[in-house]
Amino acid sequence: MFFPVLLALLLATFDPIHASNCKKPHFxxxxxxxxxxxxxxxxxxxxTDTGYTNASMLQYLPDETQVLIYTGNFISELPWNLFGNDYSHDRLKIVDLSNNRIKTIRGKTFHHVRNVERLILNYNQINLAFTGEHPRLFSNFENLEALHLTNAFNTSWTSYENFALDLGEIFRNSNLTKLEKLHLEQNQILNFETDPLLFCELKNLMDLHLGNNNLTHIKFKFACLERLRYIDFHANKITNLNENDRHLLDALPQRNQSLIIDVSENPLSCDDIDSLYDWFHDTKVTIQSKEKIQCKPEPMIGVTQELRVARVEANGSSGTVTFLSIALCMSLLALLYTNREPIRNTVYPYVLSLSRNIQYTTIGRSEAQEMDV
Structure with a gap:
């Protein structure tokens, strides 16, 4: 009886992904x-964490694979035709290649992946400048809905000015017509001024995640995105949302298009915080995480060295006066303590007499009030 029960418990907790080996020798x-x-x-x-140093074995991926998790390895370069030369992987929906130290992705890497819906390349060291030379990087992801590029790029390989240019060139040549979610957090992005239209090719984009970058303002075009519903700006370096920025954001709800933005954890200037909060109240844009929005006082500008010196000297004089005042008070208290008996004998009779007069006056007033009632 005990053995069948034990067997049933083992089968109930059986997890194939950790207990079953792949049939193909490459895996x-x-x-x-x-x-x-x-x-x-x-x-x-x-x-995951298998220690592979190249990804060539992925062309032998089992045909029934729906989810590939290939993370924590040491793959500096992804080869051409990563998944082989045929369409035997039509069941593949999710590909996670995060944290593999990937530096190079060639233009013909992702062939025959037409049904993949989610691609994750987070926490790699991709050379965006090299990748920009092969802009058809994602051209075969015909049904891609979510692209994760959090901390994916090695920004030392490309200038911050060219980041938007290279990324925009990839988007324009990759035909990501079904992409709905784009993650670009933690990539040290300063701005998109060199290519403010880079997101306009992503016609179905709904969620744009730009948190934890170095953006100082909002200067790129998003009115071209007719389905956009969420923009994450949190934890950047935005100091203000000027009138033009607010106008651009307000334009989306006016088209009956709901929009949520997150500008929390930015060093917003206190000089403009009143008008910003007025806009928060009046706009049809939904402001997320309002409780985390704080302003940062502007540093004083134009204070001369002489004025700063004068303030230091004044602070020094103030400290001297404070010290002398404390010393005088201590001396007075010591004098009063030493002569406490003579002072008590002299002052106490007057205090006692005054106390009695106050008591009588109070009683008289109380009685008069009761009579009035």
């Missing part, structure tokens, strides 16, 4: 099997 370090992933039972190939 002997990985785990394969049907498991619960994002709320659905899917066939997952998991090659």
């Amino acid at each position: 002997e370090k990985c785990s394969c099997g049907i498991t619960d992933y994002l709320g659905n039972k899917q066939y997952v190939v998991n090659c």
